[in-house]
Amino acid sequence: MSSGTFKAIVARKTDTGQTIGLEEVDDTLLPAADVTVDVAYSTLNYKDGLALKGLGRILRTFPMAPGVDFAGTVRSSDSPDFAPGDPVVLTGWGVGENWSGGFSARARVKSEWLVKLPPALSPRQAMAIGTAGFTAMLCVMALERHGIAKGGEVLVTGAAGGVGSIAVRLLSRLGYRVVALTGRPEEEGFLTALGASEIMDRTMLQSAGKPLQSERWAGAVDTVGGTILANVLAATASEGAVAACGLAGGTDLPTTVFPFILRGVCLLGINSVDAPKARRAEAWNRLAHELTAADLDSLTQEVALEDVIGLADDILAGKVRGRTIVRI
Ligand SMILES: NC(=O)c1ccc[n+]([C@@H]2O[C@H](COP(=O)([O-])OP(=O)(O)OC[C@H]3O[C@@H](n4cnc5c(N)ncnc54)[C@H](OP(=O)(O)O)[C@@H]3O)[C@@H](O)[C@H]2O)c1
Numbered sequence: 001m002s003s004g005t006f007k008a009i010v011a012r013k014t015d016t017g018q019t020i021g022l023e024e025v026d027d028t029l030l031p032a033a034d035v036t037v038d039v040a041y042s043t044l045n046y047k048d049g050l051a052l053k054g055l056g057r058i059l060r061t062f063p064m065a066p067g068v069d070f071a072g073t074v075r076s077s078d079s080p081d082f083a084p085g086d087p088v089v090l091t092g093w094g095v096g097e098n099w100s101g102g103f104s105a106r107a108r109v110k111s112e113w114l115v116k117l118p119p120a121l122s123p124r125q126a127m128a129i130g131t132a133g134f135t136a137m138l139c140v141m142a143l144e145r146h147g148i149a150k151g152g153e154v155l156v157t158g159a160a161g162g163v164g165s166i167a168v169r170l171l172s173r174l175g176y177r178v179v180a181l182t183g184r185p186e187e188e189g190f191l192t193a194l195g196a197s198e199i200m201d202r203t204m205l206q207s208a209g210k211p212l213q214s215e216r217w218a219g220a221v222d223t224v225g226g227t228i229l230a231n232v233l234a235a236t237a238s239e240g241a242v243a244a245c246g247l248a249g250g251t252d253l254p255t256t257v258f259p260f261i262l263r264g265v266c267l268l269g270i271n272s273v274d275a276p277k278a279r280r281a282e283a284w285n286r287l288a289h290e291l292t293a294a295d296l297d298s299l300t301q302e303v304a305l306e307d308v309i310g311l312a313d314d315i316l317a318g319k320v321r322g323r324t325i326v327r328i
Contacts, residue, residue, distance in 0.1 A: 008105065010022075010025060025104075029063065030106065036076045037074055037108070040124065042067045042328060043102075044311055046162070048103075049316040050316065060098040066096050067103035071117065073088070077111070079111035090114055091280075104328070115284055117284075120288040125296050133162070133163075134283055134287070136221065137286055138279070139270050140167065140171060148241060153177045154220060156180055159187075159199075160182045163246060167223075170291070176219075179200055180198070193298060211234055215236070217235055224249030228249050230254050230255040237263070238264060241266040243268045303325070304327050
């Protein structure tokens with residue numbers, strides 16, 4: 001179905017980089033695929049910040065709408081798996097990178113990329129979770145698969161950010177003792193309300209430390225990488241595991257093999273973009289079950305589509321608390 005115009009934030013290539021702005025567009029912006037969605041909400045993730053600023057080579061095709069996730073209702077479908085009106089959510093698959101994404105009132109995507117929303121979640125609540133919350137759940141599931149026992153002490157880095165704050169909420173609800181590492185001590189109240197038992201100042205782990213340190217963490221969710229991740233590995237207890245998903249503090253990993261070969265520590269890589277369909281459905285069902293409406297409200301701020309460009313600098317500077325829902 002092709003009809004009318006709709007608004008979208010559009011990135012266009014120039015000789016020197018890209019332009020980005022709110023436009024009135026039509027279906028020619030959208031790639032060919034079998035399901036068209038009326039987008040109700042998207043969100044601002046760290047990767048969207050990079051895309052909006054033309055950094056990190058996130059956007060690979062032009063013109064397109066950035067936005068790595070969205071939730072809404074099916075507008076038209078050539079797939080037997082989806083019918084008009086179905087509530088759906090999408091995260092990953094390169095959408096908002098090499099495929100027009102969620103900062104657009106309309107999106108057209110492959111049916112196999114879509115997940116039907118669990119009945120307990122509205123499109124707005126799904127985007128309060130978004131890519132960040134989905135990734136936090138994948139981290140938690142990875143630690144569970146590794147066998148990290150409930151009650152153990154688990155560190156979450158970048159705790160006041162999107163992935164970090166939902167990881168704190170999930171892990172504390174599941175019965176772990178959560179220590180929240182943050183560069184924003186002023187967010188102590190926010191993190192404690194999410195269930196953190198202890199707040200640790202980021203500066204404690206920012207300088208290079210010994211390759212093996214006192215064993216403390218049964219597990220960890222790391223969203224920042226770099227020296228902090230190296231220090232987390234060095235202080236992870238025997239047979240513990242660290243789920244690493246982010247690079248907000250750096251892309252390097254200045255570690256040694258000692259945590260791995262002397263303590264059996266495991267580094268678990270988390271990639272939400274290409275997560276297999278069955279794991280996606282499991283993660284979304286768990287998220288719908290473990291998080292309450294009050295949790296999601298406490299984690300989120302809502303902005304209009306036209307405001308999202310102005311927030312890119314803030315998320316890259318680590319100034320955004322929790323999750324930012326973008327109302328389309
Ligand atoms: N692997 C995947 O599939 C996947 C999926 C989603 C996100 N990610 C990655 O996960 C990371 C977090 O994403 P997000 O959307 O949650 O971003 P976000 O909301 O900006 O959160 C990142 C947090 O990291 C901390 N931080 C920022 N700069 C830092 C620095 N220089 N050193 C140490 N900590 C710093 C801040 O928390 P505090 O103020 O509390 O310290 C910040 O809030 C990003 O790197 C993103 O690319 C990966």
